[in-house]
Every structure is written in structure tokens, then in C-alpha cells.
Amino acid sequence: MSFFSLESFIAMILGALYGVLFGSLPGLTATLAISLFIPIAIFLDPAVAFSAIIGITATAIFAGDIGATAMRIPGTPASAAYTEEIHQIGKERSPAFALGISALSSALGSLVGIAILIGGSLGLAQVAKQFSSFEYFWLVLLGIVSGVFASPSMAKGLIAFGVGMLIATIGYDPALGTPRFNFGNPNLLGGISFIVALIAFFGVAEVLNNIYSYRKGPPPAPNPNQNRSVAQEFFGAAGRLVWRERRLLLRSSLLGTFIGFLPGAGSDLAAWISSNFTRLRRGSKEQVTLSGASSNNAAVAGTWIPALSLGIPGDTLTAIVLGMFLTMGITPGPDLFAKNLGFVVQLYMAFILASLLMMPLVGYLGAALISTLLRIPLRLLLGAVMGLCLVGTYAINRNPFDLYLLVVLGLLGLLMQRGGFPVGQLILGMVLGPLLEQYLMMSLIKTQWDLTAFFSRPVAVGLAVCNLLLIVGMLWLRRQRARPSNP
């Protein structure tokens, strides 16, 4: 079996295009793309099947940015971390520039992640094994604290986080399995679908917001930047920006890889933490997008570190792929490198090829498509988005109840948007809330509610100190900024 055959290359291209469709359409996720591909993959030669899977995973996460840029609907939860920024860049400058930043930093972030995957799989996997529920608790709390301080108003950030985390408590509790806040309705037992919430808070709320701002009269003057050449914006202007911000890109990619290789953390958390750190430093929209896009794609490579070296999946995507490994008679773990070194090397090379070729190529196609789409009048485009929100929501569970949730959450999203509340932090609350509760309860139950145990391990103490320093530092910084400047 070889990854360097024409069949494997074609499979990678087709996989990348398939991944882009799933990643960019609301309601369809990278996990669903892989799941639907598995029944086909098991009948293919392993090299061809894995080439296609690498093509899908390499582009599906990045493609989430296409929906975020065009319609303010992130295609994947990982893109939600910087949807506001990338959508604004697309509106104010051009979608080609926005997607250029995203695609080029995704490709480079992915390459950094792969370099670490190649260089330090076994060593880093040992570090991941040091993480218990205490360390995860502090790490997730760090994500929340950075998110609250990244909001322009701390009180509004707290409310957005609180509402998001409270929404996520609906359904079975993650530690003991007690049903909560379902009011006897079986549709709420499994909780509110994260994808439904994404579509409601970003897609429906955006359409409603445009209806609220609707005024009769001549259409607004077209943005002069929209007429610039797609290639010039995508490769030229965005390429120069990415080169200028190479240090930020490297930092975000390293952070993304680190978070990615922690089991259960995944690319969503990586994107949120990385982009929030950039917001905390008052980074520009371009810098926030660049750090989020590079870290979530670096995290994709990061999730493969424990998967290959320990056989522990970093997220649901790698869990499915590990199942594929076993089906094909390949056992992941330390022995993989001894018994199947040739296969592992080819796998790495396929990853590099996918990052270098697929992301820029697919990103460029996406940018060209969006530039055409945006010539459609807004009144028609938003109407079509509403239809896509309906189809995307219904496609997940085929449950009409989700449509009622779409109305309620979409209205809440509109009110929050108009009131200046950060909707992105609400989504982050939905991601991090269940994790925080799970690690809190696990730690409390196993130590019989001994709170001092949270400070009993060196890495946990280090992360707790990071949280404290972040809170003190940010409060001090806000106080300094609030003071009137000296005459």
C-alpha cells in the first residue's frame, strides 16, 4: 500500500472537496463527513482510504470559516471562536482577504502541528498522561476566565458565559446522569444540540438583525475592495499579513497543538483559548482570526499525537479514525512505530501534502465562490440563509422540536446582539460549561469533596496560579485603562 499513487492523490482531492462541503454548510460537521464516509472507506485500499480521510479532516475544520465569512454561520464549532472577526473582515475588506488569512494560517498552523507530531509524539503523549481531572479543571477555567476578560464589558461577558453554561446544563448531568431542566419533555433529555445553538445564535440572529436594521431606500454603496482580484487579496495581501504576524502564528500553533493533544480537548477549545488570548492583548480582527484559525488546525494534528502513540483519541474525529485503524488490522500505540513505521511515515507525508496543497487550493476556490455569492442582493441572500438554517437544523436529528429551539435561541441571539452582549462567549460557555462541571464533579467525588486536592499536584498548582495571575493582571489592566490619562 502506498500513499504516493495517483489513486491516493485523487482520493485526497475528492476527500478535501467532500470535507469542504460538509465543513461549510451549517448543520453538517466534520464528524458527520467521516461517519458517512466510513462504510465506503472499509472497501478501499487502506492507503486510498486514509488519503481521503486526511483530505476530509484537513479541510473540514478549515471550511467552517467559509460559512462564517459569507453568512456569519460557522460551519464547525471550531470556527465559532472567531466568526465575528472573520465575518467583519469579509464585509469591510473582502471575503478573499478574510479567507486568505484563514487558509494560509490554517495551512501553516497545521504544518507546525505536524512537525510536532513527527518530532515528539511519544514524549508529548507522556505529558498528556500527567493530566488528571484537576489539571483539566484549571485548564478549562483558564479558557473561561480569558473569555470573560476578552469581552469589552466584563459584566456582559459574564452574563453571556452564564447563559451559555446554563443552557448546557439542560439534559443529563455529566457526572451523575441526573436529568435536569427538561420539564418532563423527552426532547430535552439529551440537552440542546450544539449545532442547533450555533445556527440559531449566528445564522437566525444575523438574519433577524438585518431585518431590524432594514430601511427603505437606495441600497448601500458597494464596498470598493470587493472588486479587487481574488488572487491578489487571497495570496498577496493575506500572505503579507500572515508573514508579518509569523510570531503570533507560531505561538498560536504551538498552543493549539498542545491543547489538541490533550484527550477530550480538541480543536474547538484550542481555537477559543488562542483567539481569546489575542483579544485580551487587544489584537486586531485579523490577528484574532489568524490565531484562531492556526491553532484549531494545529490542534487537528495535535489530536493525532495521543491517537497514534497511545491509541487514545483526542476528539470524536480521531476516535472514528482509530476504529478504522483497528478494522484494517493496524493497532495504534507505541508498537505502531516499531511494526508499521513505513505506514506512519507515509501518513505524515500525506498530512503535509494535504496542508500544503489542499487548504490553499480549497480556500481559494471558496473565496472565489463567496466573491460571486456576495454580488447577490442582501435581501435575497439573507432569505436563502434562513432556508439553509431550517434545513441545517432539521438535518441533524430530523426532529421538529429543534425548530422551536431555533426560534427561541435565535430571538435570544438577536436581543443579545442588539444589547451589545458577546454571542461568541455564550457559545464558548456551551462548550466549556459541561467540561468544567464534569471535571469539577469528578474531582470532588473522587476526593470526597476535599477542595484542597485541587492544589495537590504540581501541574494543577501551576495552572491555578496561571488563572490567578490572569485575573489579577486583567483587573489591573482594566483599571489602568479606565483611569483618565494625565494632562
Next chain:
Amino acid sequence: MVNPARPFELLVCLIALALGLAAWFISDTFPRTAEGYLGPALFPKLLAVGLAAASLGLIYRNLRLPGLAASFGLLAWGNLLRIGGVLLALLLTPWALDKLGLLGSAGLLVLLSCLLLGARWLEALLTALFMVAFVYVVFVQLLKVPL
């Protein structure tokens, strides 16, 4: 300080406060752990305290600043009615699903949304038809997503 965002800010704070209070009281009914600790109620109660404190702080600040009544005067009531129309159409979709199927319901929703956004009849109709064809080709035929 007259600001069109203030009525919305106040409304979101009231919703957050109501959610916090509801979470606090409803979580009283959750079972405790064998050792008598709060268990599944602990996290919602922590959130309830945070939500109540932050929303009360913002409500107090909002009410103390002058110009709240004038800020309510800036609300675009006509457009709020349009929003009500779109949400009503979306609320009726589960009923329409039985009669028209997903594609028909999606087409109808696109048509209504375009009209409420100020589109002309013909362009709204063409957009709805294009959307139905797009969903059929991409979701059903190409991606084999069961709808």
C-alpha cells in the same frame, strides 16, 4: 444617555436574572449525593449566583443613567413586527413539514423571509426555487444526507 442598545441590554439582563432565579429554585428539587452534598444542583446554583449578580449590577447601572425612556423611543417597531412575522413563519414550519415536506417548507420560509426583507415577488420566488433545488442536489443527491 440615549442609546438604542439600552432597551435590549435591559431586556437581556431581566431574562438572565429570571433564568438565574429559576435555575436556583428548580435545582433545589435535584437529588443530593449519598454524603448529603449538593451533587447535580451544585453547578446550576453557582451559575445562578453569577448570573444574578452580573445582571443586577447591569440593571442598576442601566436604570441609574438618564435617558432610558428616550432610548425606548428609538426602537424600530415596524421592523420588530417584521421579525415577528419571520419567527411566526419558522414556528409554523413543524406544521408545514407534515403538509409540504422539508423542501416545500424551506422554500416557503425563504419566500416569506425575502418578502419581509423587502424583496419583490418575482425575485423572492426565484430565490425560493433556487434554494429548494440547491438543497435537493447538495444534501439529498450529492451528500446522501437523509432529510
